[in-house]
Amino acid sequence: MKYKSTRGNVKNLSFIDAFMMGLADDGGLIVPESIPIVDKDRLAKMSSMSFVELTVEIMSIRKQTMSVLVATSGDTGSAAIHGLANKKGVNVFVLYPQGRVSPVQELQMVTVQDANVHPITITNSSFDDCQTLVKQIFSDLPFKSKYNLAAVNSINWARILVQIVYYFYSYFLVQKKQQTTNKEVVFSVPTGNFGDVLAGFYAKKMGLPIRNLIVSTNQNDILDKFFKTGRYDKSCGDVIPTVAPSMDIKIASNFERYLYYVCQEDASKLRQLMEDFNRDGVLSISPDILANQVHSLDGFLSSSVGHQEILDTIKTYYQTFNYLVDPHTAIGIAGSKSHGLKNLNKFTDNPLICLSTAHPAKFGDTVKLATNVDIENQYQATKQLLEKKQSKLNVNTANCNIEEIKQFISNKRV
Numbered sequence: 001m002k003y004k005s006t007r008g009n010v011k012n013l014s015f016i017d018a019f020m021m022g023l024a025d026d027g028g029l030i031v032p033e034s035i036p037i038v039d040k041d042r043l044a045k046m047s048s049m050s051f052v053e054l055t056v057e058i059m060s061i062r063k064q065t066m067s068v069l070v071a072t073s074g075d076t077g078s079a080a081i082h083g084l085a086n087k088k089g090v091n092v093f094v095l096y097p098q099g100r101v102s103p104v105q106e107l108q109m110v111t112v113q114d115a116n117v118h119p120i121t122i123t124n125s126s127f128d129d130c131q132t133l134v135k136q137i138f139s140d141l142p143f144k145s146k147y148n149l150a151a152v153n154s155i156n157w158a159r160i161l162v163q164i165v166y167y168f169y170s171y172f173l174v175q176k177k178q179q180t181t182n183k184e185v186v187f188s189v190p191t192g193n194f195g196d197v198l199a200g201f202y203a204k205k206m207g208l209p210i211r212n213l214i215v216s217t218n219q220n221d222i223l224d225k226f227f228k229t230g231r232y233d234k235s236c237g238d239v240i241p242t243v244a245p246s247m248d249i250k251i252a253s254n255f256e257r258y259l260y261y262v263c264q265e266d267a268s269k270l271r272q273l274m275e276d277f278n279r280d281g282v283l284s285i286s287p288d289i290l291a292n293q294v295h296s297l298d299g300f301l302s303s304s305v306g307h308q309e310i311l312d313t314i315k316t317y318y319q320t321f322n323y324l325v326d327p328h329t330a331i332g333i334a335g336s337k338s339h340g341l342k343n344l345n346k347f348t349d350n351p352l353i354c355l356s357t358a359h360p361a362k363f364g365d366t367v368k369l370a371t372n373v374d375i376e377n378q379y380q381a382t383k384q385l386l387e388k389k390q391s392k393l394n395v396n397t398a399n400c401n402i403e404e405i406k407q408f409i410s411n412k413r414v
């Protein structure tokens with residue numbers, strides 16, 4: 001499998017090169033040269049595999065020495081830290097917006113005391129600011145090469161690749177549960193950076209029978225507006241802090257990858273769209289492409305879910321099914337309702353699968369507000385976090401002090 005940049009000037013990359021590069025050297029994002037199609041025989045073989053076997057089937061990852069740089073809205077950073085803590089030859093630097101991740105998410109990062117782990121909290125910032133800082137650091141090519149920078153976040157192709165597995169796995173589970181084969185399903189996906197739902201798009205293109213992919217956002221609804229109108233417009237104001245903070249994102253970093261396919265994999269058309277967006281803060285596609293490709297062919301639908309609807313969904317779901325969902329998952333569930341998919345248990349024509357993206361104990365305050373259940377204190381793992389030693393670097397980047405971060409990275413080389 002070879003990889004290329006959406007902007008057309010970087011081609012023929014190996015997986016390892018794509019992984020190390022993170023952001024492509026020409027400023028684009030990395031996509032596969034071609035998407036492999038899974039034929040029916042292979043699909044049948046895959047249907048009886050365990051999650052781990054499916055993962056091995058769909059991907060392969062190799063190790064290297066690197067400085068891993070991550071911008072996180074809460075979860076990716078802690079996943080990267082826990083995956084890389086105490087690993088030889090790897091330093092991990094995680095940038096996150098102060099006060100814009102939940103207290104438990106922050107504790108999961110700052111209580112890991114291994115010497116190669118470096119959480120960096122950026123004051124007066126949103127996730128978008130952290131992501132911009134990471135992109136700026138990556139665009140300094142000599143620095144990137146000198147410190148062997150790699151990205152582990154939702155723009156890294158490796159993450160998308162692994163997320164494709166969720167769709168195959170849950171698809172097979174539902175077919176087994178409903179004793180059906182090849183029945184088309186609908187996925188509703190809580191969306192911020194357009195990574196997880198993009199993985200669903202790749203799964204659909206690979207041949208998995210997916211009828212629709214519902215892009216479910218919180219009040220930061222730039223993507224919802226795009227999928228409804230064909231207009232992607234960043235002039236909609238600042239990022240709104242919500243009770244689903246991991247999706248408090250304005251500019252979805254992976255969206256360029258989907259636009260590339262909207263442009264029929266024509267890098268010059270994509271470049272034009274991105275130039276429009278960078279110059280005017282808005283890009284748009286024609287009503288014809290929106291209807292025939294985005295909606296019909298690719299099956300995208302979308303929803304934006306407000307504060308009260310999130311709380312109501314957590315409460316209703318708990319009362320009806322005795323099942324606690326976190327606010328992001330609630331957005332996936334609520335997002336499907338506006339498309340008439342009202343009863344999760346009885347939706348049998350095209351089974352509906354909502355991706356559950358976080359444990360409710362990470363967002364205890366909101367879960368308590370909705371249900372009165374004190375999950376954060378009932379759950380040992382979150383209680384124990386409070387007792388651990390904490391450390392992090394505070395960077396005040398009201399003026400985006402990128403040099404301070406670069407200095408920190410260069411001082412902490414393993």
Ligand SMILES: Cc1ncc(COP(=O)(O)O)c(C=O)c1O
Nearest residue numbers: 075191192193194195196246357
């Ligand atoms: C809990 C949670 N839900 C949903 C999302 C949104 O996923 P994506 O950014 O891939 O759209 C994230 C992103 O990190 C997340 O942490």
